[in-house]
Amino acid sequence: MENLLRGNIKKLQAYSSARDEFTKQAEVYLDANENPFNNGINRYPDPYQNQLKERVSDLKKIAKEKIFFGNGSDEVIDLTFRTFCEPGKDNVIICPPTYAMYKVLADINNIEVKEVILNNDFSLNTNRIISVVNENTKLIILCSPNNPTGNSINKSDLELLLSKLNYIVLVDEAYIDFSDKESALDLIDKYPNLIICQTLSKAWGMAGIRIGMAFTSTEIVEILNKVKPPYNINTLSQQKAFEKLRNKSLYLDILNMIHTQKRLLTRKLKEFTNVEKVYPSDANFLLVKFTNSKFVFEKLRKKGIIVRDRSKQVLCENCLRITVGTEKENKKLIIKLKEIEK
Numbered sequence: 037m038e039n040l041l042r043g044n045i046k047k048l049q050a051y052s053s054a055r056d057e058f059t060k061q062a063e064v065y066l067d068a069n070e071n072p073f074n075n076g077i078n079r080y081p082d083p084y085q086n087q088l089k090e091r092v093s094d095l096k097k098i099a100k101e102k103i104f105f106g107n108g109s110d111e112v113i114d115l116t117f118r119t120f121c122e123p124g125k126d127n128v129i130i131c132p133p134t135y136a137m138y139k140v141l142a143d144i145n146n147i148e149v150k151e152v153i154l155n156n157d158f159s160l161n162t163n164r165i166i167s168v169v170n171e172n173t174k175l176i177i178l179c180s181p182n183n184p185t186g187n188s189i190n191k192s193d194l195e196l197l198l199s200k201l202n203y204i205v206l207v208d209e210a211y212i213d214f215s216d217k218e219s220a221l222d223l224i225d226k227y228p229n230l231i232i233c234q235t236l237s238k239a240w241g242m243a244g245i246r247i248g249m250a251f252t253s254t255e256i257v258e259i260l261n262k263v264k265p266p267y268n269i270n271t272l273s274q275q276k277a278f279e280k281l282r283n284k285s286l287y288l289d290i291l292n293m294i295h296t297q298k299r300l301l302t303r304k305l306k307e308f309t310n311v312e313k314v315y316p317s318d319a320n321f322l323l324v325k326f327t328n329s330k331f332v333f334e335k336l337r338k339k340g341i342i343v344r345d346r347s348k349q350v351l352c353e354n355c356l357r358i359t360v361g362t363e364k365e366n367k368k369l370i371i372k373l374k375e376i377e378k
């Protein structure tokens with residue numbers, strides 16, 4: 037692990053916050069220059085989100101020491117670049133078509149991006165990944181289920197990469213809750229270089245409070261804790277997530293509704309003459325290939341329905357990505373598509 041760290045991070049003397057230095061309960065806190073008048077948010081938040089971690093630990097059956105939270109998964113991914121990749125020198129492997137933020141974050145951090153395009157069936161081109169890595173590769177980012185294609189990575193492909201390559205492998209499982217395929221979470225005990233990223237933004241319905249989760253080795257959690265801003269998850273987000281994670285039955289009901297709607301929407305979309313293909317999806321969206329995606333996109337936009345144009349992404353010519361909405365929203369989409377089809 038030490039070899040994979042950036043030189044400056046190896047030497048980093050982390051900031052020690054007031055709440056790091058005194059973690060027990062006290063009667064009077066005069067250590068953090070806070071406003072002493074209680075309004076519910078006048079104190080700094082817990083830098084290590086202990087309560088929330090206990091809840092997530094219970095839910096996921098993962099030890100608390102193997103959990104790290106970021107201000108959205110986007111922060112987790114950004115911190116991974118900043119921890120392991122030397123700007124202007126190191127490179128990252130990503131597999132387009134995939135979540136566009138990986139490249140943006142690499143560009144912001146001045147990390148070379150090596151793109152290994154997915155196979156035509158959207159599976160990983162493992163041979164190509166193994167052949168393009170070099171001595172400056174530090175990170176491989178995989179997305180499963182993948183955005184925008186909706187398919188999952190074969191676990192055997194992931195294990196093949198983990199067994200052959202000794203870099204940081206980050207698997208972004210933002211959509212895993214929607215999938216009936218197995219998560220790679222159980223592999224973190226076997227591979228200390230593996231980071232599994234999940235999020236409360238999707239199935240748990242908390243995109244607005246920005247909580248991304250990394251499940252990984254304690255070694256990596258400790259390093260990310262040193263690199264992150266001290267109070268990266270604010271008090272309100274910690275409280276709200278803690279409260280909402282208690283209601284697993286609501287989460288399961290919503291997942292159920294989304295699954296039903298996805299099946300319905302898939303069936304309806306396939307009936308359109310201008311739909312060439314609805315790709316199978318393990319996520320809460322459908323990648324749909326139209327005969328004329330630009331036309332459909334523009335028409336839908338004018339009718340007040342916004343979908344995601346992915347037609348410029350490699351292997352996604354004429355494709356729109358459509359999130360599964362409520363029954364009412366999906367019906368509206370179908371009505372508008374019928375108007376356009378004529």
Ligand SMILES: Cc1ncc(COP(=O)(O)O)c(C=O)c1O
Nearest residue numbers: 108109110135183210235237248
């Ligand atoms: C694959 C993938 N990862 C991560 C994210 C962002 O997650 P978060 O809201 O936790 O930053 C998204 C958002 O669309 C996504 O599609």
